Amino acid sequence: MKASGGILAVVGAVLALLNAPGASRAADVLRIGEGPFITGGGFLVADQKGYFKKLGIDIEKRMFIDGQQAVPALIAGELDLTFMTANASLFNSIARGAPLVVVLDRGNNKAGHGYTVINVSKEMADAGVKTLGDLGKLKGKKIGVSGTGSINQYVFSLALQRAGLDPRKDVTWVTNVPQPDLMKMLSQSQVDGTDLAYQFGFFAEKNGWGPMIATGDKIDPDGTIGVYATRQALLREKRDVLVRFAMAYLQGAKEFNAASVAPDQHPDIVDILARTTALQKPETVKAIAPYWSYVNEDGLPNVGSIMKMQDYWADYYDFVEKKVSAERLFDLSIAKEALARLEKEKPFGK
Template sequence: MKLGKTLAMLSLAILAATGRVASADDVVRVGEGPFITGGGYFVAEGKGYFKKLGIDVQPKMFIDGALAVPSLISGELDISFMTANAALFNSIAKGAPLVFVLDRGNNKRGRGYTVINVTQELHDGGLKSMADFAKLKGKRIGLGATGSINQYLFAKALEKAGLDPRKDVTWVTNVPQPDLMKMLGQKQVDATDLAYQFGFFAQNNKWGPIVTVDDEIDPDGAVGLYAARKQFVQEKRDVLVRFAMAYLQGVKDFNAAAGDPDGHKDIVEILAKRTALQKPELVRAIAPHWSYTNEDGVPNVKSVMAMQDYWSDYFRLVETKVPESQLFDLSIAREAKARLDRDKPFGN
């Protein structure tokens, strides 16, 4: 009882120092998905970091970040996970009141989260690495969506092999990643770009081996981000900053566990329960390929802007480019990191 009372008093003291008192206004409605790239969020939730800073997170789960966009635009969500895809750039260009505020995973060298798998037949025929991708000319490439991060990475890999991704392959799109694994095994597609866990499953089930991890294609490139409603940023800034503080503490724990899962069994258990992996042994098996999240919270701006340029200038999927100043608000991450370092609400 004494310990609980002490923690409660500490939480109130922290809130008082920020000029806020915990209230119903401190709700944050979050769009999330069952992917390990969201590990920073799941750890912060599982370890009570949000509650400690007076934040009541109310998550709504989506199988793809693109599906959360309508809910974010309509005001049903305050913040949501996203990928920097062509459709999202177009939505913002047309007036969607969204802004990128936090990193949510990138293909840091050595910790790449997305992979390319090919059929066993192609692998046996000599396609064993990105250096052999010229063999994909005329082949069918499976994807979750046109203009997605997965298509971007695969297209860049094809270019490195001297192919034109606009005409030298056939894109098979709008297929969920679990189905793409099976289609690979059934030779309905010849290759696909998948989240690491799905690529791992496909390889283990003999549907097709992993031939490259995408940190070889776009080192440190953005995979996921958090986008927030501009109105929420303006009207509930302190709430969002405290959300970001708790999240960044979760990110720090998540990154440490990715490098040493056996030394962070509590983190592994949290991730197993809250992601599609379900089993701690699977979480450990794919480490360190959980993705990496920047511990200062700042998204990889250069990478995101390069994606927009690519979809606009090369594939012609983006009609009107949005300037960096309209796409990002980096002040949230910077203020959260500064307050986290100064106040040390979690003791480290």
């Protein structure tokens, strides 16, 4: 039986809508691993402002307190994309065959936007540890960090070396302790120094548990804080979806960066970050600006910084068993294509 011209017209109109750019389709679901950290501000802004939906992507979030915890879910196919830090375990996982590839920047210690911070105990501050140059006084002391081979241990190690110490033998590392617990340990002088996310360093200083003496951008300018990684197969299977995700994300990152230097001019961004991170209060979000980290607006991860980290963990600490090449670690084409399309198509009118 032939369909009438009217029915054919309706069917054609429906198909046109389904195939239109930005149309929501089942294939356009992305399962994302995220955390309640302000370094994810680009993603949080894009999500809350509906930018992913505008480009036809439904986001399914799974929250993790640490990017390392999301890696098994990504490898198992339970996630399509996840945040993670460039730590020693990432390099080891890829060297052992994990099908992971880094595709986007998620935050770095750009000058003036340092996200990591070194705090020392009040006792050490009273003993004269006031600046990076004073860290030599930490010889024989305990340094607390959230993970072995973490970005926090990396930054603190570099700072100790500048002060003339060998971080492998001149201090005792207290590792794998959650950052909120490290704040308490600092207050009780159970650790003498620690490297924290800025908000935790801010809370520690504000509560009189130990002052901040230097931000990460003074120690490792442009050093990577976080990245987004996906499975290699998805670069083929969901390439267009990943590109559209990156387009929305870059728009969110641009607005996030602008708000970090002028939070009072962007109350909508401040409100989003207060609601979606552990900071909770707009006043706190504004108080720690501009130390939210910085997201590269072209989306490109800081390749040189990450390769430098791998060299450090392999050559200095022996934490990395086998180095992997930059060609194996990164795929920069997603970010490049997303930026080109964003500038050409201007889907957000900006």
